[in-house]
Amino acid sequence: xxASAMPLPTMTxxxxxxxxxxxxxxxxxxxxxxxxxxxxxxLNQRLPRFAxxxxxxxxxxxxxxxxxxxxxxxxxxxxxxEDPDEVRARYKPDVIKGDMDSIRPEVKEYYxxxxxxxxxxxxxxxxxxxxxxxxxxxxxxxxxxxxxLCILVVGALGGRFDHEMGNINVLYRFSxxxxxxxxxxxxxxxxxxxxxxxxxxxxSVEGPHCGLIPIGAPSTSTTTTGLRWNLANxxxxxxxxxxxxxxxxxxxxxxxxxxxxxWTISLRH
Amino acid sequence: xxxxxPLPTMRxxxxxxxxxxxxxxxxxxxxxxxxxLNQRLPRFAxxxxxxxxxxxxxxxxxxxxxxxxxxxxxxQDPGEVRARYKPDVIKGDMDSIRPEVKEYYxxxxxxxxxxxxxxxxxxxxxxxxxxxxNPPxxxxxxxLCILVLGALGGRFDHEMGNINVLHLFPxxxxxxxxxxxxxxxxxxxxxxxxxxxxSIEGPHCGLIPIGTPSTSTTTTGLRWNLYNxxxxxxxxxxxxxxxxxxxxxxxxxxxxxWTASLRD
Numbered sequence: 001x002x003a004s005a006m007p008l009p010t011m012t013x014x015x016x017x018x019x020x021x022x023x024x025x026x027x028x029x030x031x032x033x034x035x036x037x038x039x040x041x042x043l044n045q046r047l048p049r050f051a052x053x054x055x056x057x058x059x060x061x062x063x064x065x066x067x068x069x070x071x072x073x074x075x076x077x078x079x080x081x082e083d084p085d086e087v088r089a090r091y092k093p094d095v096i097k098g099d100m101d102s103i104r105p106e107v108k109e110y111y112x113x114x115x116x117x118x119x120x121x122x123x124x125x126x127x128x129x130x131x132x133x134x135x136x137x138x139x140x141x142x143x144x145x146x147x148x149l150c151i152l153v154v155g156a157l158g159g160r161f162d163h164e165m166g167n168i169n170v171l172y173r174f175s176x177x178x179x180x181x182x183x184x185x186x187x188x189x190x191x192x193x194x195x196x197x198x199x200x201x202x203x204s205v206e207g208p209h210c211g212l213i214p215i216g217a218p219s220t221s222t223t224t225t226g227l228r229w230n231l232a233n234x235x236x237x238x239x240x241x242x243x244x245x246x247x248x249x250x251x252x253x254x255x256x257x258x259x260x261x262x263w264t265i266s267l268r269h
Numbered sequence: 270x271x272x273x274x275p276l277p278t279m280r281x282x283x284x285x286x287x288x289x290x291x292x293x294x295x296x297x298x299x300x301x302x303x304x305x306l307n308q309r310l311p312r313f314a315x316x317x318x319x320x321x322x323x324x325x326x327x328x329x330x331x332x333x334x335x336x337x338x339x340x341x342x343x344x345q346d347p348g349e350v351r352a353r354y355k356p357d358v359i360k361g362d363m364d365s366i367r368p369e370v371k372e373y374y375x376x377x378x379x380x381x382x383x384x385x386x387x388x389x390x391x392x393x394x395x396x397x398x399x400x401x402x403n404p405p406x407x408x409x410x411x412x413l414c415i416l417v418l419g420a421l422g423g424r425f426d427h428e429m430g431n432i433n434v435l436h437l438f439p440x441x442x443x444x445x446x447x448x449x450x451x452x453x454x455x456x457x458x459x460x461x462x463x464x465x466x467x468s469i470e471g472p473h474c475g476l477i478p479i480g481t482p483s484t485s486t487t488t489t490g491l492r493w494n495l496y497n498x499x500x501x502x503x504x505x506x507x508x509x510x511x512x513x514x515x516x517x518x519x520x521x522x523x524x525x526x527w528t529a530s531l532r533d
Contacts, residue, residue, distance in 0.1 A: 128508065158422040161450045161528040162475030166508035173503060186425045211426030215479055216502030238480025239437060239524070244391065244430035260503075264425040 008256065011195035013178075015187065017057055017152060018050060018205045018267070036150050039141060041133045042067035042093070043155030043167070044102055047074035048184040054152050055091055060141055063093040064129035066102030067155055068111060092116055097136055098129045128166045130156060134174050149177060156181040157188070172216060172260065188264040191255055199253040199263060201226075209266040212236065212243040212255065219259035226253035236261075276520065279459035281442075283451065285320055285416065286313060286469045286531070298414035298442065300406045304396045305330035305356070306419030306431070307365055310337035311448040317416055318354055322405035326356040327392035329365030330419060331374060355379055360399055361392045391430045393420060397438055413441065420445040421452070432479060436524060452528040455519050463517040463527060465490075471512040473530040476519065478506060483523035490517035500525075 017038060040058035042051075044066030052075065055061060063071055075091040076084035092114045096103065099122035112118055121132055130153065137151055156167035171179050171190040181188045187206070191197045201207060212222065218237035224230045228247035236242055236259075248265065255261065284290040285301055303321035305314075307329030315338065318324060326334055338354040339347035355377050359366065362385035375381055384395050400415055420431035435443050435454040444453045451470070455461045465471060476486065482501030488494045492511035500506050500523075512529070519525065 157425060159449050160473065160530055161421060161447075161452050161526075162473060162477070162508040162510075162530070165475065165477045165479075165506060165526075165528075169502055169506050169508075175503070183425075185423050188425055209424065209426060211429065213426070213429045215429070217482060218480065238433055239439075242429060242433045244426040244433075246426075262425075262429075264429075266424055266426075 008194065008196045010198055011192075012198045012200065013189060013263075014200045015180075015202045015206055015265075016200075017054060017150070017180075018187075019202060021053065021056060035148055037141065037148055039137045039149065039151045041130065041137075041151060041153045042071055043130060043153065044070060045155035045157075045159050046070065047078060048154055048182060049078060050182075051075070051154055052078055052091070054154065054182075058152065060095070060137060061093050062095045062097055062133045062136065063103075064133050065096070065098030065100060068093060068096045068103045068107050070155065072104075072107045072110065089114065095119060095136065095140075097121060097132055099125075128163075128170060130167050130170045131173065134170060134177065134179065138174075138177065151177060151179045153179060153181050154183070157183040157186070168215065168262065171262070175260065182267075184267065184269075186264050186266050188262055191257065191261045191263050193257055193260050197255040197263075199226075199255065201248050201251050201253060201265070203248075203251065204268070206265045206267055207248040210246050210248050210253070211264045212246070212257075213262040213264065214238070214242065214259055215262050217259050219257050219261065222255065222257040222259070222261065224253065224255050226250040276458065276460040278462055279456070280462045280464065281453065281527075282464040283444075283466045283470055283529075284464075285317065285414070286446075286451075287466050288316055289468075290466075299412035300404075300414065302400045302405060302413060302415045304393065304400070304415060304417045305334055306393060306417065307333060308419035308421075308423050309333065310341060311418055311446060312341060313446075314338070314418055315341055315354070317418070317446075321416070323358070323400065323403075324356045325358045325360060325396045325400065327396050328359070328361030328363055331356060331359045331366045331370050333419065335367075335370045335373065352377065358382060358399065360384060360395055362387075391427075391434060393417060393431045393434045394437065397434060397441065397443065401438075401441060415441060415443045417443060417445045418447075421447045421450070432526065435526070436480060439524065446531075448531065450528055450530045452526055455521065455525045455527050457521055457524050461519040461527075463490075463519065465512055465515050465517060465529070467512075467515065468532070470529045470531055474510050474512050474517070475528045476500065476507040476510070476521075477526040477528065478502070478523055479526050481523050483521050483525065486519065486521040486523070486525065488517065488519050490514040 038058045039060040076087045095117045097119040221233045301321045303324045339350045360382040439456045478500045485497045
């Protein structure tokens with residue numbers, strides 16, 4: 001009889017970055033969140049409503065090409081009570097990266113004059129804009145180990161389907177880095193098969209709908225706790241069962257699988 | 270070793286999106302069915318509606334038709350537009366459709382099919398099953414093409430569940446459409462010829478191995494063609510490719526999702 005396999009290490013996940021900033025400077029109760037370094041990447045789609053909240057928590061803010069237009073136009077729209085010019089000057093990206101075929105010339109000039117680092121990548125057609133941004137962040141946020149780094153991405157979902165799928169592939173290609181793709185409707189993360197996952201649910205901002213998606217390869221055996229329809233050594237595959245429209249029942253969801261899975265949860269409006 | 274027999278060819282065309290194409294546009298898609306899910310209508314919704322032999326709304330999709338058709342046809346009287354764009358069937362668990370919308374269409378003769386008892390399949394799955402069980406033109410059911418609006422974007426689990434419907438019904442041509450793009454399944458059982466409507470689609474396209482890696486995929490007609498190339502999540506997937514010719518061919522050992530962008 002074979003010896004039982006070593007238990008997988010546990011990886012915890014938290015969406016504390018979606019909680020409204022407290023008015024005081026009291027430290028967050030969630031220690032994990034307090035030690036996390038956030039970076040923000042803005043791709044070329046309409047900003048979600050919580051973009052200013054994410055921006056405030058990020059140590060490094062990158063726009064991929066046309067994402068700079070979205071910040072320039074969108075931040076004043078999301079903060080209508082404030083003077084647009086002050087908002088624009090305050091929400092200045094640290095870096096604008098990509099092939100520069102979408103950014104408006106006046107937007108590029110505006111941010112360049114304010115000191116944003118403009119990095120032209122038009123020579124590199126082999127990787128997506130998101131891939132380039134993730135690579136840049138890993139090389140340019142010194143002192144952070146991957147386990148403390150969490151890269152938040154807005155604008156990666158919806159729009160052109162090939163873009164969306166290419167962006168999800170970036171999660172697989174950088175599977176050792178926490179990357180969260182966010183839209184107004186939902187968030188998604190990769191759950192690598194190398195770990196057992198504890199997903200801490202922030203009930204005030206996320207849920208109730210969730211799903212587990214074997215987008216890259218079938219899963220022979222996935223087991224969960226904390227969902228309305230839990231899986232128990234269940235197979236999942238395209239052409240078979242894919243867990244969608246599931247419901248979060250508890251504050252912690254656990255997932256163990258023999259295959260990399262995409263976890264998705266709806267965001268409350 | 271004897272060579273494997275050649276795969277049968279499956280032809281695909283998006284002529285249904287070309288306003289200049291005569292209707293019915295194409296033998297391969299002689300009969301169109303339209304399914305409307307619960308997202309904002311794309312701009313070409315009236316065109317597809319007019320070409321469809323049957324129109325099915327999934328639950329809140331009925332709200333989208335009720336609100337959206339008059340918006341897409343602003344030069345016309347809203348009351349007349351609503352009466353004209355009347356779904357044949359509204360199906361689903363009825364938790365999204367507004368009561369006044371349900372009543373309006375019911376009074377006009379739309380068949381309302383309440384499926385709130387069935388939580389195991391998605392709304393799209395129910396609609397596809399309904400259409401295949403009730404083919405609009407029974408003797409042409411092998412030329413049926415189901416066009417779906419509102420399946421992409423929004424909640425990601427919904428989108429992924431909708432794509433799984435393509436895998437669950439590989440023998441039926443189902444096209445998911447948005448303002449930005451279209452997608453359909455290329456089953457590995459066939460060699461595929463995709464006829465490109467250059468005035469409507471492109472230039473961008475992609476081939477996505479959703480669900481299973483591909484060991485060997487070969488294409489023609491793209492800027493970056495594949496030659497017995499492997500594709501997988503974590504490795505190469507073909508995105509931001511570009512259409513070069515009017516016909517694209519694809520052969521693969523794995524089911525692939527084809528996607529093409531739509532011109533504004």
